Amino acid sequence: MYQKRIIVCLDVRDGMVTKGVRFKGNIDIGDPVVMARQYYEAGVDELVFYDITASAERRGIIVDVVERVASQIFVPFSVGGGIGTVEDMRAVLLAGAEKVSVNSQAVRNPDIIAQGAARFGRQCVVLGMDAAADAQMPSGYRVVINGGRTPTELDAVQWAQRAVELGAGEIVVNSIDADGTRNGYECTVTRKISQAVSVPVVASGGAGVPEHLQRVFTEGSADAALVASMVHYGDYTIGDIKSYLADQGTPVRAV
Amino acid sequence: MIAVVDYDAGNLRSVETALRHLGARFVVTADPAVVRGAERVIVPGVGDAAAAMGRLDRSGLSDALREFARSGGPLLGICLGSQIVLDRSDENNAQCLGIIPGEAVAFDERPGRKVPHMGWNTLIPRADHPLFAGIAPETSFYFVHSYVPRPAEVRDCLALTEYQEEFCSVVGRDNVIATQFHPEKSGEPGLRMLQNFAQWRV
Numbered sequence: 001m002y003q004k005r006i007i008v009c010l011d012v013r014d015g016m017v018t019k020g021v022r023f024k025g026n027i028d029i030g031d032p033v034v035m036a037r038q039y040y041e042a043g044v045d046e047l048v049f050y051d052i053t054a055s056a057e058r059r060g061i062i063v064d065v066v067e068r069v070a071s072q073i074f075v076p077f078s079v080g081g082g083i084g085t086v087e088d089m090r091a092v093l094l095a096g097a098e099k100v101s102v103n104s105q106a107v108r109n110p111d112i113i114a115q116g117a118a119r120f121g122r123q124c125v126v127l128g129m130d131a132a133a134d135a136q137m138p139s140g141y142r143v144v145i146n147g148g149r150t151p152t153e154l155d156a157v158q159w160a161q162r163a164v165e166l167g168a169g170e171i172v173v174n175s176i177d178a179d180g181t182r183n184g185y186e187c188t189v190t191r192k193i194s195q196a197v198s199v200p201v202v203a204s205g206g207a208g209v210p211e212h213l214q215r216v217f218t219e220g221s222a223d224a225a226l227v228a229s230m231v232h233y234g235d236y237t238i239g240d241i242k243s244y245l246a247d248q249g250t251p252v253r254a255v
Numbered sequence: 256m257i258a259v260v261d262y263d264a265g266n267l268r269s270v271e272t273a274l275r276h277l278g279a280r281f282v283v284t285a286d287p288a289v290v291r292g293a294e295r296v297i298v299p300g301v302g303d304a305a306a307a308m309g310r311l312d313r314s315g316l317s318d319a320l321r322e323f324a325r326s327g328g329p330l331l332g333i334c335l336g337s338q339i340v341l342d343r344s345d346e347n348n349a350q351c352l353g354i355i356p357g358e359a360v361a362f363d364e365r366p367g368r369k370v371p372h373m374g375w376n377t378l379i380p381r382a383d384h385p386l387f388a389g390i391a392p393e394t395s396f397y398f399v400h401s402y403v404p405r406p407a408e409v410r411d412c413l414a415l416t417e418y419q420e421e422f423c424s425v426v427g428r429d430n431v432i433a434t435q436f437h438p439e440k441s442g443e444p445g446l447r448m449l450q451n452f453a454q455w456r457v
Contacts, residue, residue, distance in 0.1 A: 002418055003375045003395060040442070045375055071272050076397055076440050096268045098399075098440065121302035123371050123399045169371055169399075200369045223369055253375040253395040 003251045004217050005045040005224035006241055007202060008231060010035060012081075013052045015061045019232065020180075026052075029232060033068045039231075040073040042238040043255030047073070048101070048172075048226065051081035058082055063095045070096025080128050080172075086115045093120055101172060103128035104145035107152055107159075110166055117167025125170075127163040128204075131156040131189050132176040141189045148176040160193045160201075171197060172226065174204035182208030182230065190220035202226055210236060210244035217250050257281040257453060258293035260320070262300070262310045270299045270333065273439035273446060279453045287319035295452070296323050298433075300335030304359060304402070305347030307335055317352060324354045324431055331386075331452045332433030337404050337426050340433050346402050355428050357406035368419045373399045376436070378414040378424060386425075386432055386451045387414075394444045396436035398424075404435060430457040 010017045010032055017035050018026040029035075036047055049069070051062045059082070066079060079092040080101030089100045106113050106127055116125040132151070134142035141156035160171050173193050175186030185203045194201040203222035207213060207230050216222045230236050242252045259270055261283045274281045281297075282289065290296055298320065300307055311317040324330050324340075332340045338359035339351040345360050362370045375395040380387060403422040406412050413432065414425035424435045432452075438445035 001377055002372075003377075005374050070269065071276070074269075074273055074276070074440060074446055075442055076399075076437075094268060096272060098269070123301060123373065123401075170373060198364070198370055200371070200373045224374065254393065 001251045003253045007046040007226045008039045008044050009048045009226045009228045011050045032065050036069045037072050044238050047077035049079050063091050066095035066097050089116050099124050099126050101126040101128045107145050113166040122167045122169035127168040128172040130174050130176050157196045160197050164197045170200045172202040178206030184212040185216040187220035190222050194221035210241045214248050257295050258290050259283045259297045261285045269439045287315040290319040295329040298332045298336035304344035305349035308349045327430050329455045330431045337433035337435045359402045365419050371401045372418050376416050380414045382413045385455045388451050390444050396441040398436045
């Protein structure tokens with residue numbers, strides 16, 4: 001039976017997992033290889049490393065992280081953040097990542113999706129999208145970039161469809177409105193996009209309790225759900241989330 | 256010694272790290288002579304069947320793989336490897352290795368079914384095989400693909416998987432076995448499967 005995926009997202013800065021804290025900036029919360037290994041052993045289905053390194057050495061640093069993670073964990077993982085060229089994609093894929101995710105870079109240069117798909121196969125190319133509720137847009141959601149700071153002229157559903165036409169094999173929909181609230185995913189935008197495209201859709205932003213995943217899998221038609229702080233600080237384990245989902249009748253991979 | 260065939264097709268690195276983790280003796284090679292002389296062979300691969308076959312044909316690896324399969328040595332195909340062991344693929348109308356009769360076909364469009372089939376799914380075993388030793392029947396494996404193997408003969412399908420239809424997820428005959436999923440990305444049971452292959456006595 002096909003199962004809903006639970007994906008843990010790790011923000012990585014200068015080679016360390018970091019977490020943004022309001023008014024305080026970022027604090028380091030652990031070594032990415034150690035944390036990845038712990039989540040692997042706990043039964044995570046997939047991992048995402050989101051690179052927020054700002055320095056010029058960023059590619060070398062993330063490639064090193066990817067190589068070390070790939071030697072330790074045997075479930076798929078993807079890398080996003082700072083992927084601006086086909087060469088960036090090649091570097092992290094060769095280092096052992098399954099997929100690469102493009103977000104703001106794809107808005108500025110949509111051709112990166114087509115180039116990546118042609119070179120590595122569409123299953124390797126993920127479009128990450130930050131969406132904000134906006135009644136002026138046809139779908140009710142606007143694509144925003146640069147971590148939500150910069151609005152674009154793109155409608156979220158139309159952009160998702162275009163990205164799939166260009167060659168994206170999966171779409172991660174991050175709700176800027178829900179992100180960081182821990183009040184639940186934005187099920188409406190997730191469902192609109194999931195129903196509008198033929199490829200898998202991953203819900204992101206807002207997870208606080210296992211019920212939120214259940215809701216986004218049902219009401220949001222998500223194929224997978226991203227979690228971060230609800231597991232990083234020990235509130236829930238992957239096992240807790242999966243046993244809750246299984247009890248609700250949602251198919252998940254046994255831990 | 257296991258020869259892992261290197262034809263610039265994607266998931267080579269993850270197969271390599273899994274084998275290293277298992278302590279298996281292996282070599283990554285693009286040399287047809289090394290393939291012919293190997294004890295066992297793994298054909299990994301993701302991406303486009305026609306492009307993959309083009310590279311295998313040009314490098315002489317296609318003939319080496321056919322010869323190796325005929326010689327009776329254990330051969331494991333992974334993902335695209337489970338499609339190119341067949342006669343042909345619908346993907347850009349590729350002529351494939353023809354080691355097992357059959358063809359790869361695209362998932363058709365069905366309401367609510369996402370393609371690629373990406374994520375974890377279970378197997379419905381159709382036959383006992385040493386590759387499955389010690390692996391519980393309800394175990395999940397990681398899939399990512401848009402085409403599926405369709406062996407011509409029912410007995411060459413060793414396991415099915417359900418994705419709004421049942422498709423053949425493990426193809427095999429005699430000394431050849433090929434999984435549509437990625438054992439190297441399927442956690443501990445996947446590693447066990449690779450270990451089983453490394454020890455398989457045909």
